[in-house]
Structures are given as C-alpha cells and as structure tokens.
Amino acid sequence: MRNNKKNIAVLMGGYSSEVNISLNSGAVACEALDKSKYNVYPVHILKSGWFFVSETATKSPINKGDFSFNTPEGSIIPDAVFNTVHGTPGEDGYLAAYFELLGIPQTSAGFYEAALSFNKRDCLSVLKNFGVKCANSYYHNKGESIDVNAVITKVGLPCFVKPNRAGSSYGISKVSTIEQFAHALVHAFKEDHEIIIETALVGTEVSVGTYTNFGNVLAFNPTEIVSENDFFDYEAKYEGKSKEITPARISEEETLRVQxxxxxxxxxxxxxxxxxxxxxxxxxxxYFIETNTTPGLSTESIIPKQVKDAGIELGAFFEMLIEGILK
Incomplete structure (x- = not known):
C-alpha cells in the first residue's frame, strides 16, 4: 500500500433523482481532499451496481460483503467513507446502517438519525415536541381520499405540496388556488407515496450549515436565499435562478438566533x-423547514460557499470531518 496514507472512499450517486447532483458533489470532494494525506477512491453507488472508478474510468466492482475493491495497488477496504450520496440510499440511513455493521466509519449521520431526518413529517413531529417552531402541516398518503377544503382550513393558501422523502426540491409545488391542488399532488407523488402540505411562511429564507469539530457543535454564517422563481425550486438551486447571499442580510440578533x-x-x-x-x-x-444530512457540495452548492465565507479551505474542512470519525 502507498506509504501510510489513509484510504478514503468517496461515495456518490444514489438511486434517486439527485444522482447527477451527487456525482458532482463527489467529484468536488475527490478534488479537494489532500492527496498527500489520503488515497482517494471515487465510488459510484448506482442502481446498475457499486463500482470504484479509477482515474482512467476503469470500473472495479465493490464486494458488498466487506466493501473491498481492487485498485492498481491491490485489493483494499477503505479506512473511512466520505458520504456524498444525496437521497436514497445515502441520506436515508441505509448506507449508514451497512457501514456500521461492517465497522467502517463514515462522515454523515448514523442510520436512525439519517432515516428520521429524511422523513420530513417524522422529523417535524419530533422537533415540535421540543418547541421548535415549524409551519402548520397536513400529511397525506397516496391512495387515501383528501378533503381539499379541510387542508386549506388547516394550512391556508398559499401552501407548499412536497414529497415527504426527497431532496433538491424535486416534486415540490407552491399552490395558490384550489384548482392547482390536483396537479401538485400528481407532481409530488412522482417522488414519494407520502406527501406533506405546509403553510407558505412569509419571510427571509436562510440555510445554515452545522457541523461538529471534535465534539463542539458549530454553525456557519447563514446564507440568504433570494429566488427569481416563486420559491427555491430546482431551477433556483442548480440553474442560476437565485441569489445566495452569504452572510445573510439579516440582523445580528436574527443571525445568532437562527445559528x-x-x-x-x-x-x-x-x-x-x-x-x-x-x-x-x-x-x-x-421557523424550521428541513435538515439535510448529506448536503450538496458541488460548485453551485451552499456549504462550500459557507466554508469559504468562514475562511476555511474546503479540503481542510473535509479533512476535519474525516479525522473526526477516524479518531
């Protein structure tokens, strides 16, 4: 094996609509990690298979029994896994459970915590009991009848109709009239068989990166989201239809409060x-909307911008996450 460098597998891909976004995040992580400290192995987790993809684009299948794979230096089992898989199976706890069984440390939330946070309505239900303020919400499962008037009575108009378990704003619609409900439900059910309908809050949208540095929980400066569209949808997130301002243009008191x-x-x-x-x-x-346990790391994503705002080099930040789980 090359020197005493740690072997780090960077996971990317996934089985959801976010697969290409995740591949971009993984590429950023592979590029940023310090090659003088780590042997970095891009690993694609796809419906078609799990593969280590070499610099020459050669694919080596993963042995799912122990997560070993062949490299030019021989077969290895990574010392740690850097998880950039958005959606299932990387953000909903499946991979976390798998690596916990194998005893391989990985950089994101544990399997239960990932599963809980990925299920928006379960997460909201738990946090509301701790006094976390959230929008009024209504839950609906595919195949059940729905009383639109009862929904409007509870959440009002406008409201958001969104899949319960999805990311990158896939399947979300803003509904301003009763007539828009039917299409919004169809759109959301393309992503999940459970949906959540929430009051459209009026205010400043902000996103806050939070992390642990050897036991200390820290928060970056919030990023303000100013969408050209009706809300922070896929176009706004990934196709330049929004302004993301870091730090957010809010008061110091509001900044400290949201952090x-x-x-x-x-x-x-x-x-x-x-x-x-x-x-x-x-x-x-x-008011809390949701939390993401494997947030985007591509050049268009918020976390790399917040890391830069904090004066931290991206590779050094990723190294901190890796060293935290290795130790």
Whole structure:
C-alpha cells in the first residue's frame, strides 16, 4: 500500500433523482481532499451496481460483503467513507446502517438519525415536541381520499405540496388556488407515496450549515436565499435562478438566533458530520423547514460557499470531518 496514507472512499450517486447532483458533489470532494494525506477512491453507488472508478474510468466492482475493491495497488477496504450520496440510499440511513455493521466509519449521520431526518413529517413531529417552531402541516398518503377544503382550513393558501422523502426540491409545488391542488399532488407523488402540505411562511429564507469539530457543535454564517422563481425550486438551486447571499442580510440578533436553533436541532437529532438546515425567518423568529444530512457540495452548492465565507479551505474542512470519525 502507498506509504501510510489513509484510504478514503468517496461515495456518490444514489438511486434517486439527485444522482447527477451527487456525482458532482463527489467529484468536488475527490478534488479537494489532500492527496498527500489520503488515497482517494471515487465510488459510484448506482442502481446498475457499486463500482470504484479509477482515474482512467476503469470500473472495479465493490464486494458488498466487506466493501473491498481492487485498485492498481491491490485489493483494499477503505479506512473511512466520505458520504456524498444525496437521497436514497445515502441520506436515508441505509448506507449508514451497512457501514456500521461492517465497522467502517463514515462522515454523515448514523442510520436512525439519517432515516428520521429524511422523513420530513417524522422529523417535524419530533422537533415540535421540543418547541421548535415549524409551519402548520397536513400529511397525506397516496391512495387515501383528501378533503381539499379541510387542508386549506388547516394550512391556508398559499401552501407548499412536497414529497415527504426527497431532496433538491424535486416534486415540490407552491399552490395558490384550489384548482392547482390536483396537479401538485400528481407532481409530488412522482417522488414519494407520502406527501406533506405546509403553510407558505412569509419571510427571509436562510440555510445554515452545522457541523461538529471534535465534539463542539458549530454553525456557519447563514446564507440568504433570494429566488427569481416563486420559491427555491430546482431551477433556483442548480440553474442560476437565485441569489445566495452569504452572510445573510439579516440582523445580528436574527443571525445568532437562527445559528443557535440550527445547533440545537443538530444536537436534538444527534447528528454528526455536516448538515444543512433550512429556515424561514418570519417576524424575527426562525421557523424550521428541513435538515439535510448529506448536503450538496458541488460548485453551485451552499456549504462550500459557507466554508469559504468562514475562511476555511474546503479540503481542510473535509479533512476535519474525516479525522473526526477516524479518531
């Protein structure tokens, strides 16, 4: 094996609509990691198979029995896994459970914590019991009848209809009239058989990266989201239809308040690694929307911008996450 460098597998891909976004995140992580300290192995987790992909694009199948794979230096089992798989199976706990059984440390949340946070309505139900402020919500499963008037009575108009377990704003619609409900339901059910309908809060949307540095829970400066579209949808996130302003143009008091709430949620959910939580600040109060346990790391993503704003080199930040799980 080459020197005494640690072998790090960077996982990317996944089985959801976010597969290409995840491949971009994984490529950024592979590029940023210090090659003088780590042997970095890109690993594609795809429906078609699991593969280590070499610099020459040669694919070596993963042995799922122990997560070993062949490299030019021989067969290895990585010392740690850097998880950049968005959606299933990387963000919903499946891979975390697998690596826990194998005894291979990985950089994101544990399997239960990942599964809980990925299920938006379960996560909201838990956090509301701890006094976390959230929008009014209504839950609906595919195949059940729905009383649109009852929904409107509870959440009001406008509201958001979204898949319960999906990311990157896939399947989300903003509904302003009763007539828009039917299409919004069909759109959401393309991503999940469970949906959540929420009051459209009015305020400043911010995103807060939160992480652990050897036991200390820290939060980056919030990023303000200003979408050209009706909300922060896929186009706004990945096709330049938004402004992402770091630090957010909010008061110091609001900044401290939303950072404190992000750190509290991180601790309540027993998170580890880097998470990104979304809030709407309405009348000075942060309302929690959701949290992501494997947030995007591509050049268009928020976390790399927050890391830069904090004066931290991206590779050094990733190294901190890896060293935290190795030790």
């Amino acid at each position: 404190a709430e992000a750190k509290r949620i991180y601790s309540l959910l027993n998170m580890r690694g880097i998470t990104r939580s979304e809030f709407i600040i309405q009348d000075g109060i942060p």
